[in-house]
Amino acid sequence: MKKFIYLSLIFLIAGCDKIENPIPVEEGKVDPGLCPEPVFTPNTYTKRNVLVEDFTGHYCNNCPSAAYSIDTLKANIGKQLVPVGVHVTSQFAAPQPSKAPKYQTDFRTAGGTEIKNNLAPTAGLPAVMVSRKDGFTSTPGRLNVYLSSLPTNVRSLLGDSPKVKLQTISTFDAATNRVCAFAEVEIMDNLTDDHSLVFMLLEDSVLDWQVYNGIGGKPSYTAGDIQNYVHKHVLRKIMNGWQGKKVITGGSVAIGDKIVEGATFVISDGSWRTDHLEVVAFVYNNRTKEVMQAYSEKL
Amino acid sequence: MKKITLLSLSILVGFSGFSQEKNSTDIGQIHGNVQTDVQYYNEDSLIGAPVVPEKMLMNGFANINYTRGNFAAGIRYESYLNALQGFPAGYRGTGIAYKYATYNIDNLEVTAGNYYEQFGSGMIFRAYEERQLGYDNAMDGFRLKYKPYRGVYLKGVYGKQRLFFGKGAGIVRGIDGELVINELSDSLELNMKTRIVLGGSFVSKYQEDDNQAFILPENVGAFAGRINLYRGGFSLATEYVEKINDPSADNGFIYKKGQALLLNTAYSQKGFGASFTAKKVDNMSFRSDRNEGQTNLFINYLPSTSKQHTYNLPATLYPYAVQPNGEIAFEGDVSYKIRRKRKKKIKIEGTDEYRKPFNLRKYSTEISVNWSAAFAPDTSIIANDSLRQGYTTNFFMPSRRIYFSDFNIEIKKKLTKDLKFVYSFFNMRYDKDIIEGKTGTGVVNARIHVLDVTYNIDDENTIRIEAQHLGVNKKDNFFEDEGNWVTGLAEYTISPNWFFAVLDQFNYGNSDSKKRIHYLFGSVGYIHNASRFSLSYGRQRAGIFCVGGVCRVVPASNGFTFTMTSTF
Numbered sequence: 084m085k086k087f088i089y090l091s092l093i094f095l096i097a098g099c100d101k102i103e104n105p106i107p108v109e110e111g112k113v114d115p116g117l118c119p120e121p122v123f124t125p126n127t128y129t130k131r132n133v134l135v136e137d138f139t140g141h142y143c144n145n146c147p148s149a150a151y152s153i154d155t156l157k158a159n160i161g162k163q164l165v166p167v168g169v170h171v172t173s174q175f176a177a178p179q180p181s182k183a184p185k186y187q188t189d190f191r192t193a194g195g196t197e198i199k200n201n202l203a204p205t206a207g208l209p210a211v212m213v214s215r216k217d218g219f220t221s222t223p224g225r226l227n228v229y230l231s232s233l234p235t236n237v238r239s240l241l242g243d244s245p246k247v248k249l250q251t252i253s254t255f256d257a258a259t260n261r262v263c264a265f266a267e268v269e270i271m272d273n274l275t276d277d278h279s280l281v282f283m284l285l286e287d288s289v290l291d292w293q294v295y296n297g298i299g300g301k302p303s304y305t306a307g308d309i310q311n312y313v314h315k316h317v318l319r320k321i322m323n324g325w326q327g328k329k330v331i332t333g334g335s336v337a338i339g340d341k342i343v344e345g346a347t348f349v350i351s352d353g354s355w356r357t358d359h360l361e362v363v364a365f366v367y368n369n370r371t372k373e374v375m376q377a378y379s380e381k382l
Numbered sequence: 383m384k385k386i387t388l389l390s391l392s393i394l395v396g397f398s399g400f401s402q403e404k405n406s407t408d409i410g411q412i413h414g415n416v417q418t419d420v421q422y423y424n425e426d427s428l429i430g431a432p433v434v435p436e437k438m439l440m441n442g443f444a445n446i447n448y449t450r451g452n453f454a455a456g457i458r459y460e461s462y463l464n465a466l467q468g469f470p471a472g473y474r475g476t477g478i479a480y481k482y483a484t485y486n487i488d489n490l491e492v493t494a495g496n497y498y499e500q501f502g503s504g505m506i507f508r509a510y511e512e513r514q515l516g517y518d519n520a521m522d523g524f525r526l527k528y529k530p531y532r533g534v535y536l537k538g539v540y541g542k543q544r545l546f547f548g549k550g551a552g553i554v555r556g557i558d559g560e561l562v563i564n565e566l567s568d569s570l571e572l573n574m575k576t577r578i579v580l581g582g583s584f585v586s587k588y589q590e591d592d593n594q595a596f597i598l599p600e601n602v603g604a605f606a607g608r609i610n611l612y613r614g615g616f617s618l619a620t621e622y623v624e625k626i627n628d629p630s631a632d633n634g635f636i637y638k639k640g641q642a643l644l645l646n647t648a649y650s651q652k653g654f655g656a657s658f659t660a661k662k663v664d665n666m667s668f669r670s671d672r673n674e675g676q677t678n679l680f681i682n683y684l685p686s687t688s689k690q691h692t693y694n695l696p697a698t699l700y701p702y703a704v705q706p707n708g709e710i711a712f713e714g715d716v717s718y719k720i721r722r723k724r725k726k727k728i729k730i731e732g733t734d735e736y737r738k739p740f741n742l743r744k745y746s747t748e749i750s751v752n753w754s755a756a757f758a759p760d761t762s763i764i765a766n767d768s769l770r771q772g773y774t775t776n777f778f779m780p781s782r783r784i785y786f787s788d789f790n791i792e793i794k795k796k797l798t799k800d801l802k803f804v805y806s807f808f809n810m811r812y813d814k815d816i817i818e819g820k821t822g823t824g825v826v827n828a829r830i831h832v833l834d835v836t837y838n839i840d841d842e843n844t845i846r847i848e849a850q851h852l853g854v855n856k857k858d859n860f861f862e863d864e865g866n867w868v869t870g871l872a873e874y875t876i877s878p879n880w881f882f883a884v885l886d887q888f889n890y891g892n893s894d895s896k897k898r899i900h901y902l903f904g905s906v907g908y909i910h911n912a913s914r915f916s917l918s919y920g921r922q923r924a925g926i927f928c929v930g931g932v933c934r935v936v937p938a939s940n941g942f943t944f945t946m947t948s949t950f
Contacts, residue, residue, distance in 0.1 A: 098584065098601050099602070100599035100600055102599050103769075104769065105769065106596065107594075107595075
């Protein structure tokens, strides 16, 4: 009988999830008192921007070559290319205690890890996604492109007309360390799928250690441990969750409709250089995952 | 049930190896039953019969069970080609829907596969089948029953529930313990006049959180306690169940706890019986898939506290369906048998002869009075409900809104050796919006009279006639619904093989004169040993069919129906 009572108690404890607060806290939700919504002027920008997400890590010796390819493309293409450095995996991006004082910074983010695990789970580093578009490789569903085809893949999208237009107005308040980011999404096509908006907070040109094998990277770098490697466009925080917030319900919007959505984040890490911050916003198709438009804004 | 050779049952040969029986000549037994219902549908737009593309539909099943000693195994093969009108559309196709193997050893019973089970009154857990409703929430997994000590009964269940030919998304697990005080010792068994049974249960379900809008509990538990007392003709049974937060499509994804209390007391002695039931249900829809509806995947069963009628009009026009989201219900029932009384023969004056006096009490008379009512609970909506508790409830306080009430009286009287009648009166109040989930209808008040006369022509031939009338109250803001009905039934039985019946239902009081329709329906049946065949033809009106407070809507139909049942 005692055993039965014990078993019942185990059942009681294991079999119940008491939820105290059923509403999930919406990550990055703006408080109008702290982040007043700005007024957008008409968006005259008509090109499609391309989001390039580079999965990288400071202990990945091949990764500087991919970073240099993206950097070169950015220099040539300009505003239409929106690069993001996503540091991922414990193997390549975790701090290396045995190498102290080298490689002690952890650039990994929860959101970045979710992106890798969900969109390029089997890809080795470096791996690059071009607007998360499927079809650039011979493997259906593989979103990370062949690195040798990266420039071609990027350029293939530059002439497209955007299905949505996007512009952002973001601010940083040095007194409170608060970033307020707002985006205006303008519908340019008949959209039958749901679409979501993501806000990323980046820190550009972070100087820190990087291991390098001497192949394909910026010519000024030499093989070995590079102390002041320039980590560009480092993803620091996905402000409204890696899946973002659904802003378009398929079939329920019309061409010309405008949607304004915001996200906020308070920086608590004193090591971030707030004069190097960028906000990247992008809209993606929830079904295909393809990024339809992206926009980068320096703060 | 008969023994058959093992050679013809090669599928079950393997099972015999599990048996504890040592007798090699005992090859076990196979028994089972089969039923087939085939219905041919004519188009009949007048009565609103839906068009059936297949023209003909069929439901069928066959139970085949094998037993040998303390081992049993079996299957149920089912076919829905396609399911008869009114059955849940999920039943489609054929297959083995139920399979099990079970054995008993040393006070332990183990079942693998499908099984039905109930804890207490069923308010926390009941897996059962009601074939006429298309209801089947059989478990598929394991069940253990163990009696570790005299008077102590333990049960454990673990599995998924049947959903048509598949299984529900959630996992259900539960334990139940029952203590029969009187059985604990020989002394108690002999000397204790009051039988006391104590019980407790815990049931939990697991389902993945599949909702982005809310943080959903993946493990939802419910617990129950019960006490049953019996002494002489008196009995008292009560059970309380509580369920933790279980947001679901049924309750609008609120996180309020669920509660149910059932109290049932009865007294009976020769010629007299009385019972009273009180029940409170609050937010007690408990399914293994929070997104399901209809009668799919209920873990628990909420007992009905209204009388289940058998006569056509009271049974199918306004029957009550238990409201799992909340109700407070009561039922009282009294039955009394007026004993027969013999009168002495009266001497005819001036002669030596005697005559039989008129004696209305030559045969007994039975009178039953029943009342039941279900009320909406007294609740208050919570404003600014950020915790999604929904509302608060006064525990056993009904509100003024009556979902349903039914006062009925039945008098059974045998007039002669061969003639008897039953008269019944029903006064029902039926909130159509709530019970049928409609909007803009209203509350129906129906008064029904039924006269049922049976005459035994001889030992083999019997005729039975029913006359029924339903009148709706058109005053006091009651909803007229389809208006008045009259029903006539004539049934002729030639024992033991044949029966014939003709039924006509006439909606003579419908406010729409085009709908004043006769629903004429005839049937003939033949019974031979353990097999029964029946063929029917005619119109059947739309209605609601309920068993034990669980209901399904039956659409109107016109056509032939063939039914065959057989047991072996």
